[in-house]
Amino acid sequence: MMCLMILISIVTLFSFAEKTAEALPRFEQPILITSAGQSADVQIGGVLAKRAGLIATLSKNATHQGLGDKKTLVLVIGVSMKGLGAAGLDLDQEKTRVRGLIEEAQRKGIPLLCFHLGGEARRGELSDQMIEACLPYAQMVIVVKSGNKDGLFTQICTQKNIPLLEVDKIADAQKPLKDIFPQNR
Amino acid sequence: MVVAAHPEAVAAGLNTLKKGGTAVDAAVATAFALNAAEPFASGIGGGGFMVIFLAKEKKVTVINFREKAPAKATPTMYWDKGKIQETWRKSHGLAVGVPGSLAGCAYALEKYGTLKLENVLEPAIQIAERGIPVSDTFSQINKDEYEKILQNDGESSVYLHDGFPYEPGDIYRNPDLANTFKRLISHGWRDFYDGEIAGEIIKAVQRNGGIMKHEDLAQYSPIEQPPLKGTYKDYTLYTIQPPGSGGLHIIQLLNIIAFWPVGEWDFNSIEYIHHLSEAFRFVFADKVRYLSDPDFIPVPVEHLLSKDYAKQIATKIVPGHLQKSYPYGVFDKQLIEKENTTHLGVIDNQGNIVSLTQSINDFFGSGIVPEGEGFLLNNEMADFSPQPDMANSPGPNKRPVSSMGPLILFKGESPFLVLGSPGGTRIFTSLTQIILNIIEFGMSLDEAIEAPRFFTYSSEGVAKGLFVESRIPTHILRSLEKIGHTVNVRGAYDKYFGGAQGILIDRYKNILIGGADSRRDGAGEGY
Numbered sequence: 146m147m148c149l150m151i152l153i154s155i156v157t158l159f160s161f162a163e164k165t166a167e168a169l170p171r172f173e174q175p176i177l178i179t180s181a182g183q184s185a186d187v188q189i190g191g192v193l194a195k196r197a198g199l200i201a202t203l204s205k206n207a208t209h210q211g212l213g214d215k216k217t218l219v220l221v222i223g224v225s226m227k228g229l230g231a232a233g234l235d236l237d238q239e240k241t242r243v244r245g246l247i248e249e250a251q252r253k254g255i256p257l258l259c260f261h262l263g264g265e266a267r268r269g270e271l272s273d274q275m276i277e278a279c280l281p282y283a284q285m286v287i288v289v290k291s292g293n294k295d296g297l298f299t300q301i302c303t304q305k306n307i308p309l310l311e312v313d314k315i316a317d318a319q320k321p322l323k324d325i326f327p328q329n330r
Numbered sequence: 331m332v333v334a335a336h337p338e339a340v341a342a343g344l345n346t347l348k349k350g351g352t353a354v355d356a357a358v359a360t361a362f363a364l365n366a367a368e369p370f371a372s373g374i375g376g377g378g379f380m381v382i383f384l385a386k387e388k389k390v391t392v393i394n395f396r397e398k399a400p401a402k403a404t405p406t407m408y409w410d411k412g413k414i415q416e417t418w419r420k421s422h423g424l425a426v427g428v429p430g431s432l433a434g435c436a437y438a439l440e441k442y443g444t445l446k447l448e449n450v451l452e453p454a455i456q457i458a459e460r461g462i463p464v465s466d467t468f469s470q471i472n473k474d475e476y477e478k479i480l481q482n483d484g485e486s487s488v489y490l491h492d493g494f495p496y497e498p499g500d501i502y503r504n505p506d507l508a509n510t511f512k513r514l515i516s517h518g519w520r521d522f523y524d525g526e527i528a529g530e531i532i533k534a535v536q537r538n539g540g541i542m543k544h545e546d547l548a549q550y551s552p553i554e555q556p557p558l559k560g561t562y563k564d565y566t567l568y569t570i571q572p573p574g575s576g577g578l579h580i581i582q583l584l585n586i587i588a589f590w591p592v593g594e595w596d597f598n599s600i601e602y603i604h605h606l607s608e609a610f611r612f613v614f615a616d617k618v619r620y621l622s623d624p625d626f627i628p629v630p631v632e633h634l635l636s637k638d639y640a641k642q643i644a645t646k647i648v649p650g651h652l653q654k655s656y657p658y659g660v661f662d663k664q665l666i667e668k669e670n671t672t673h674l675g676v677i678d679n680q681g682n683i684v685s686l687t688q689s690i691n692d693f694f695g696s697g698i699v700p701e702g703e704g705f706l707l708n709n710e711m712a713d714f715s716p717q718p719d720m721a722n723s724p725g726p727n728k729r730p731v732s733s734m735g736p737l738i739l740f741k742g743e744s745p746f747l748v749l750g751s752p753g754g755t756r757i758f759t760s761l762t763q764i765i766l767n768i769i770e771f772g773m774s775l776d777e778a779i780e781a782p783r784f785f786t787y788s789s790e791g792v793a794k795g796l797f798v799e800s801r802i803p804t805h806i807l808r809s810l811e812k813i814g815h816t817v818n819v820r821g822a823y824d825k826y827f828g829g830a831q832g833i834l835i836d837r838y839k840n841i842l843i844g845g846a847d848s849r850r851d852g853a854g855e856g857y
Contacts, residue, residue, distance in 0.1 A: 185476040266470040
């Protein structure tokens with residue numbers, strides 16, 4: 146009985162969605178990095194990619210046409226009303242843009258990687274809507290831990306069998322990025 | 331007692347008082363400490379206003395240290411190829427106004443303080459060297475402004491943590507700022523305006539496309555002015571003159587509101603929100619039409635503050651529906667989004683009072699940092715209208731209109747309330763609500779500051795949406811929508827509506843009551 150309880154605990158601890166680095170999928174370059182919600186967090190994605198030595202194009206307002214010859218689509222999720230205003234978009238227009246990108250990526254067989262880098266402060270009704278709209282289509286999700294305090298990312302990723310990597314801080318995402326994007330062959 | 335937007339700044343001010351400093355000494359120490367502890371909202375790279383009550387003389391005076399446009403500024407400076415270049419107004423060298431904070435604080439200290447610059451800078455130096463743990467507020471704002479900081483100050487910026495935004499709990503230190511403060515002590519504060527620091531400011535501005543020259547800095551001086559005065563029931567309000575518009579509009583609003591039986595309405599009832607919202611829309615139309623730097627274009631202050639004019643507006647506003655139009659003026663939509671600036675209040679044991687609001691405009695200002703100096707340069711030029719034919723268009727040496735409204739409210743002959751707030755164009759609508767919360771609804775200072783707020787405005791004669799905090803009951807919001815308001819719900823304690831700080835003087839109990847706003851990192855302490 147004790148052994149069974151320990152076994153159940155171990156299985157629970159290592160939830161299906163949260164993977165170690167070795168078990169993470171691999172993605173190809175070049176990459177298109179864009180925002181899903183127009184928060185400034187997309188710039189963080191750009192710096193992470195640069196520091197990981199990746200071949201990436203950062204385009205805050207990229208449309209499905211921007212996918213071009215890209216091999217991976219990265220969505221940095223976080224809604225900012227200020228960012229939407231600066232981009233001349235409302236939330237519905239932004240959702241349409243992002244949906245178009247996801248659909249085109251699926252049509253072309255381009256995998257989707259979702260980031261949520263803003264932590265707990267970048268959660269809220271509007272950001273959560275965007276998370277729920279994007280995540281189910283992802284091949285992998287990287288989230289700063291405080292942004293997953295309520296387990297929303299874990300819940301969606303578990304349901305959809307999507308690998309989820311939690312990092313304590315933004316900078317901690319650098320190494321896994323290098324690991325999941327092997328150098329161009 | 332000292333209230334301010336960061337506990338370290340409050341401690342700086344309070345320790346200054348405990349060491350025998352006056353309210354002015356403590357206010358200046360707090361202001362510098364805010365530069366170190368809340369660098370995204372104010373600092374020596376910016377400007378502001380302070381209202382001072384001198385207890386012995388029973389005199390109220392104002393020091394205007396608002397930034398000025400460079401001498402080469404023109405009304406069309408933000409236009410290129412037939413379009414307004416918004417980045418030039420916000421995150422470019424052209425966005426930087428000649429900073430006034432240091433000159434203003436030095437002036438106040440020399441004329442009304444008792445301590446030396448080295449005494450009032452010491453706490454700020456310690457904060458900048460020791461560092462502070464980053465709060466949720468700091469981290470969120472840092473993330474919001476990440477692109478600007480990255481673009482204008484690079485990955486090595488002191489305002490980033492190893493190239494990324496600071497996260498809650500990280501330690502933010504600024505040794506460059508500490509060294510700048512030390513240089514001000516060793517070389518005098520004028521070094522900022524005509525010495526080595528001035529040289530770095532000009533280099534940074536011009537490197538980023540700006541037009542500021544050495545002479546602009548060297549010729550800057552603050553202005554001491556009499557206060558603007560208004561009355562509401564048996565209260566008298568002292569505040570700042572134009573180009574500070576916040577205080578003027580608070581008086582305007584109170585003049586209008588005085589014609590209504592506000593005390594008979596429930597707090598945040600449909601009648602209350604509707605009537606105040608309509609009043610806000612009329613006042614915003616006046617702001618666009620009339621407000622300017624009075625050194626360049628006369629502002630009809632007496633007309634705007636007359637009780638007759640207020641009655642005209644009050645009688646236009648009817649329950650049950652919105653006006654079809656409001657006196658028109660083109661209002662710069664970009665000014666609506668700001669949540670920035672900071673406020674502090676101080677009372678010393680002699681009864682002297684300082685109410686000070688200071689800013690670098692947008693959070694993290696222009697994002698430009700003079701090399702090695704550690705402080706952010708403002709983007710206050712964005713407070714000018716980019717349209718060339720407005721009262722508030724840019725011009726040589728002109729001060730842009732400000733929404734700041736630091737104030738001291740008297741009950742009868744005695745000071746009763748010291749109050750101010752950041753929050754861009756929501757400053758004066760929020761401060762009006764706080765004053766009414768206390769006077770009409772009997773709230774304590776803390777309750778009055780924490781109570782849910784709302785905001786609206788008009789543009790080109792048309793009512794704009796009504797922004798509310800989510801704690802206002804849904805049935806009230808639905809009723810407001812039925813009579814024509816377009817309701818936009820924001821957070822429960824949203825810094826969009828400002829972050830007020832206040833001190834209430836209770837003469838019956840002979841105590842001072844401090845109030846700080848949980849919408850920012852506000853704190854207060856007394857002894």
